[in-house]
Amino acid sequence: MLLIVGKATLGRTDRVISDVEALPTDLTILTASYNRAHLLPRLHDSIAANLPDGVGIEWVIVDDGSTDDTASHVENFKRDASFPLRYLAVKHGGKHRALNAGFEVVRSRWVMIVDSDDRLVDEGIETALAEIGKAERTGAGVLFLCVTVENEDRQYTFEHPGRSLPYRDRLNTESPFDCTLILRRDVYRLRFPEIPGENFLSEGAFFLRLNDDQTVYLSNAVAVAVEYQLDGLSANSLVLRAKNPVGSTWLYREMLDHDLRWGLRSRALVNFGRFWWHCVFRGVRPVRPRGILQIASIVFGLFFAAADNAKMSISAG
Numbered sequence: 001m002l003l004i005v006g007k008a009t010l011g012r013t014d015r016v017i018s019d020v021e022a023l024p025t026d027l028t029i030l031t032a033s034y035n036r037a038h039l040l041p042r043l044h045d046s047i048a049a050n051l052p053d054g055v056g057i058e059w060v061i062v063d064d065g066s067t068d069d070t071a072s073h074v075e076n077f078k079r080d081a082s083f084p085l086r087y088l089a090v091k092h093g094g095k096h097r098a099l100n101a102g103f104e105v106v107r108s109r110w111v112m113i114v115d116s117d118d119r120l121v122d123e124g125i126e127t128a129l130a131e132i133g134k135a136e137r138t139g140a141g142v143l144f145l146c147v148t149v150e151n152e153d154r155q156y157t158f159e160h161p162g163r164s165l166p167y168r169d170r171l172n173t174e175s176p177f178d179c180t181l182i183l184r185r186d187v188y189r190l191r192f193p194e195i196p197g198e199n200f201l202s203e204g205a206f207f208l209r210l211n212d213d214q215t216v217y218l219s220n221a222v223a224v225a226v227e228y229q230l231d232g233l234s235a236n237s238l239v240l241r242a243k244n245p246v247g248s249t250w251l252y253r254e255m256l257d258h259d260l261r262w263g264l265r266s267r268a269l270v271n272f273g274r275f276w277w278h279c280v281f282r283g284v285r286p287v288r289p290r291g292i293l294q295i296a297s298i299v300f301g302l303f304f305a306a307a308d309n310a311k312m313s314i315s316a317g
Contacts, residue, residue: 030111037073039116043119050122060102060105063087065090088101096203109184121224128180145180146220160174180223200244208251245284270301273299
């Protein structure tokens, strides 16, 4: 069966146990996966072990063009599924495109994004639903929940949790760190921008599109444990941004259009010029600068971009 979403054609497998299909869906767990068949069983088992009674949960896996045996693993999961599980196979285009595809087919009002190298902690689903209830009472459409990092003796927390505020204010008043993201239907319908020819775009590109009345709720509750992989997005941020410079430069220009604290603005300004040159190095049309400061950043950005290339060459060697 094929499902057409915009310009993408998604292969869909959505057979589940009939009595499970009748359950209302309170929360969708959405996972974009690329060659992570060896990690998906851990996530599957953590979902199955944390299903609350009387709560409708579905798991949507979007396979971002994997070349491993992800599909066969998912079929094995579905044989004993105690909750609805759907699988979409899409052409490799990056996590942001895979999430866009998933947003189109989820059945619930709320979606929790859980990566393939993550797992739910004990009572993780109950924790997420409890925090959704708190966020709903404030009118927030986005939740940022703290995560536990596996094998590391650290725990990031918000300084002022339990409040809703515009995303810009989150950037201005709290330290940046990875979170579990939970989105309400009207928010995840915004989708990620998609840059032709590029397969990486930071999640910040999604949240910068929020209006000030689409507030985010900050919570120190933990529903997910993460384990960063050597080949993961976080570990390869520089290479990914350099190989996808149009989206990177566009993101930093968008940041400069917002009223951000000086530290963030200065970093965005430097990075605008830096990745503008990566566009030139890769032979693609750079994003047009706005204003004298962005033009000036291009002059200094050449030094940073050249240093990036030297660093990446050493790492590749």
